Amino acid sequence: MTEVFTPREQIQAMAGYHSPQVDVPVRLNTNESPFPPPAGWVEALTEVVTSIEWNRYPDRSAQKLREVIAQRHGVDPSMVFVANGSNEVLQTILLTYAGHGRAVATFEPTYQMYAQIARVTGAEVVIGERRADMTLDAHEIERVMQKHAPAVTFLCNPNNPTGLVEPRENLDVLLESATGIVVVDEAYAEFADWSAIDMVSDTRPLAVTRTFSKTLSMAALRVGYVVAPAWMVEQLNIAVLPYHLDSFKQAATVAALSFTAEMEERVQLIKSERARIESKLLSHNIQVWPSGANFVLFRPQARPAKEVWESLLRDGVLVRDCSSWARLEGCLRVTVGTPDENSQFLAAIEKALA
C-alpha cells in the first residue's frame, strides 16, 4: 500500500512553478537564447571531460570559475558565488536570509520564483504594487520598506514578465530605505542599458544576480552567479550544500568564458529583432510594454488573449500565456527568437487578429 504523507503547511498551500512546454516548431515561451552556443565551446568540452578527475569531489570553492567571473566584472573573486542556475542562487540567498518569522518583499508583477522560494523557506511574502502601466513608484518602495522591514527585497531589472527597465533612482531609494538584503536580479541585463554591479560594495547589503541561461546560450548547463559583498558570499557558503557545483560544470563554464565576445555579438541582433517585433505589434494596435530584455509583453486587446494564444499554437508558435496571472489580464509574452522565428510569429499574430 502506498502511504500518502502530508507536506509542510507552506508546500500544501502552493501550486508550484509551471512553464508548460509543447512540441512546436517555434518555441518562444521561456526567454532562452534562440542560438546554440559557439561550436568552438562545444568542441572544447571533449577536452574538459577528459581533464576531470572523476573519482574526486569537485573544488568546493569553485576558485578558478569565480576568478574568471570576477575578472569579467572587475571585482574580487571573494565577491562571487556560483550555483546551478540563478534560481539556485536566489534559493541560497533566501535560505540564508529568509525563513520563518521574516518577510520577503517583491513588487508585482515580477518573476514568480522570488515568492515561491521565499514561501518554501517559510518566510512571509509581502507585496508592493506597481502602477497600472507596470512602472514602480519610489513612494511604494518606501512604503513597503517602512511597513514590513523585509529581510530580503527583490528588484528584477529588466523586470520579467514586463520587460521594463527600472530607473536607477528606484534602486537608490530602495538602498536608502531597505532594512535587509537587496537583490537585483539581472538575468536579462545584457539587453538593457544599465547594471547595478558597479554599485556592489562591502558597505551595502546589495547582491546582483546573473545567469548563463540567456545571452550566453547555456540554459541546459544551469549556471548562475551573484556578485555581492565578500561577507555575504561567506554567509551564502554556510547555507549551500557542500560540492553543489560539479567539476564538469565548473570547467565547462570556465571554457565558455573565452567565447563571450562571440555570444555578446548576438545581443545586438536580438535588440534589433525586439524593436521589429515591438513596432509591428504596435502597428496592429496591440498594447506593448517597451522592453529592455529578450522578450516582449503585449496585450492584444482586439481579441481575448487565450484565443490569440491558441491561434498562434495552431500555427506552430508557442508564446507564454500570462493572461490568467494576477495583474496581467489579457497579456501574452513572446521571447525574441531568430529573425525567421520572429517573422513566423508576426505572420501568425496578424492571422490571429484578422
Ligand SMILES: Cc1ncc(COP(=O)(O)O)c(C=O)c1O
Ligand atoms: C528574472 C529571472 N531570474 C532568474 C531566472 C532563472 O534563470 P536560471 O536559468 O539561471 O535559473 C529567470 C529565468 O527565466 C528569470 O526570468
